Amino acid sequence: MSAETGTGRPVGPDLQVVEPVRMDPHVTAAEALAVFQRKLPGALAAVQAVHHPFWWAALDVRTRGLFRRSASGPGQRMDVLVNAVSGRGMIADFTPRGATAGSSEWSSLIGGQSGPLPTRDEAERTARSLARAKVVKTVKLGMGIEITPAGGLRGVLKPNWIVSGGNAKHEATILVDGLDGSHYIVRVDKVGQS
């Protein structure tokens, strides 16, 4: 079912991972098709499962008072996913779980991308600054924040659906998020238009 893409461009050792986690989709193929048909009523379409590589940083975040040197209390675990292609981060409201995939699958996905990819260090920095920004928004002014990584960066293959098809008027391809069912329109053309 899963049709991975990638040309297998060799990737440097810095970007390779051991045993990435391949997450299972929460949204079914039928639900992804329904999203497509809501945009294009009466459309016939093909659904294809794809995965997208993310760096996963688990961070322990603790706050401390303005005049205290060290943080106290257990703090909070934050799971941050950083897009291994675009470098954009997001704070996950879930802990990634799933089967272990082969490192060749990760390398194939990463190697298939053109253009510069974010390095591990950049991904780690993005994750930390995102976690910091999130906490700064909620804590009192002047409060100190301590962020410590709980283990190193791991690779995660996040599930999505690519749905392509059309009705009498339009042909389109959309990407449906495999976790929350939100969508992104990749292309839409009028029938008869190239």
Added chain:
Amino acid sequence: MNIETWFLLIYFAAMAGIGVWTLKVGSKGSEGYLLGGRSLGAAVTALRLQSSSMSGYMFLGAGSLAYTKGYFSLWYAMGDIGGGVLNLSILGRRMRKLSQILGSLTSIEYLEHRYPSKWIRVIAAPVAVFCIFFYVMSQFIAGGRGLEMVTGIPYAWALLIAVGVIVFYTFLGGYLAVAYTDFVQAIIMLIGMLWILIACLQAVGGWTAGNEAVGQINPNLLTMWGPDGIESVQWGVIVGAVLVFSIGYMGWPHVNVSHMAMKRPSVARRASLYATGFNLLFIPAPYIVGIMALILLPTLDNPELAVFAVADTVLPDFAVGIVMAGIMAAIMSTADALLLQSGTIASQDLFQRFVKKDMSDQQSVWVSRFTVLVLAVIGYLVAVNDPPAVAEVVIFSTTVLGAAFVPVYIAAAWWKKANVPGAIASMILGTVSSVVWQLTGLVDVTGVDPMGIGIVCSTLALILVSLATQRSHPVPAHVLKAMKETDKIGAIPPSMLTGQNDSLAGQVPKDARDER
């Protein structure tokens, strides 16, 4: 350069700084530019809502009303105090949720999605832009006058500076810039106003002594019935006075857009607490100061300057600077919210809808910015050459906006039978009745405020026409489904979201992109 001017310069620089800072976060896509990426918390939502709707009116109009009519002016204050909490309680959570389910970015687009017909936008957008333009122009004039008074520079230059600063930060960051500057400005307004009130009450020997002195001028000023006593009361005008700022508030597209920018629908509940707290502290103050000005400045030429003049009399120089920054804050926060709203309506509701449907996000942002600039230039030219009376323009445009939009906004969120013909009839009748009532002088003949008559006409039109056309124009199933979901408390199921998730753009596989 005097100390007041220094304070204003620091204030302008700080506000522009916020604009520059939000440039990075605010304009990455149209959802960011227009709604701040639906990311605002309760405090920012509430104070933004309040400061953008209070406007220069609180410093000019409220003081003037109190100076001329005494405690009668508190009818307006009552509407003001309840307006924020009513708006957030009635529309806040539901409008936030429904707008996201329907994928709406602007408050006019929200109406069109709820009442699916292009005629909704064809009617609503011009009415909104027209009224908002007049309102924003009145804020320009008030800003120019305020700056002229503090700095002593000629009106034309003062106006240019005020308009320039407002446009500068609206231009830079979009909604996020406006929302955060409005938040800061609400706090400055509150501090400034309370400072004047405390100093004013000290100067008259306390509230009781002040009231006794006012009673000696005219005992009727101490009653709620106006200087001529209860015999001369026009009950229709009192009803209108309470309506304008309480429920009238819910018809302002530029105020309602802040519901759509909340981080979560549940933010509305906490925001209404903040709004109430702010209102209770802030709103009575200019009215009380205006009344006490009768004792401190009994021979004031222009009652609109009552609050300014009291501040000048009772405060030390440096404090006048801070308070003037507060007054400019009120004026500017309203003006920038209005300007942005006009830009939004032009780009999303008119240009993208009717001219260039495949407009990109970046183009949409630039159309908004261009519109803001054009409106600012036209507003400046009118305001500098032949400035109309501020209060009249504000009340007229507020009344028309309220009469045209209050029933359609409320019914959009609450009444499942409200349909397209009902909404069209309501907006047309609300606009026409309030404009005709105002222009033909029926207010004086009947003693009924145009706001009151406008709201009654538009509400009746909505109810009667909707009920009469249920069979021919049923409310579409997807709207009913969205409204049922809106009834529930809790997160929106992703499957119901019709707007696209732009953050997924970075997850499109290369071969799917190459097919384009």
